[in-house]
Amino acid sequence: MSLSEKSCTPCRGGIDPMTRQEAERYLRDVPGWELSDDATRIRRSFKFKNFAAAQAFVNQVGELAEQEQHHPEISFGWGHAEVEIWTHAIGGLHENDFILAAKINEAT
Numbered sequence: 001m002s003l004s005e006k007s008c009t010p011c012r013g014g015i016d017p018m019t020r021q022e023a024e025r026y027l028r029d030v031p032g033w034e035l036s037d038d039a040t041r042i043r044r045s046f047k048f049k050n051f052a053a054a055q056a057f058v059n060q061v062g063e064l065a066e067q068e069q070h071h072p073e074i075s076f077g078w079g080h081a082e083v084e085i086w087t088h089a090i091g092g093l094h095e096n097d098f099i100l101a102a103k104i105n106e107a108t
Contacts, residue, residue: 003029003102006095008068017092026093030101040093041086042101046108051078060107070100 003026018026020039027035033042048054054076061083065071073084085101087094 003095003099004106006099008070008096008099010069011087011089011094011096013089015090015094017087017090017094023093026095026098030098030105032105033101040091041084042093042097043082043084044101044104046081046083048079048081054079054081057081057108061104064103064107065100068096068100068103070096072100 017040020035023035023039023042027033027042030042033044035042046054046057048057058074058076058081061072061074061081070085070087075082083101083104085097086092087097
């Protein structure tokens with residue numbers, strides 16, 4: 001089953017975040033995403049033709065986040081948006097982060 005076919009599962013903490021090696025394996029399945037230097041977050045920048053297109057994308061990502069109950073950090077402006085994902089409860093990466101990234105990739 002591909003990541004985009006999965007659903008995020010609630011993470012209440014009490015587990016270790018992914019190691020760098022685990023995150024790098026998952027990263028192969030979400031083209032365009034980059035691992036942070038400390039391997040605790042993934043992020044991707046998106047380019048758009050104008051502010052309205054960036055805002056529409058951000059709204060779409062917000063809807064996905066609500067559906068999955070997994071909420072990224074999003075910033076945007078004229079012609080661009082940045083999305084950063086990690087699991088707050090464990091202070092690092094979980095499969096949920098890559099599931100959401102895969103779903104965002106499908107939406108673009």
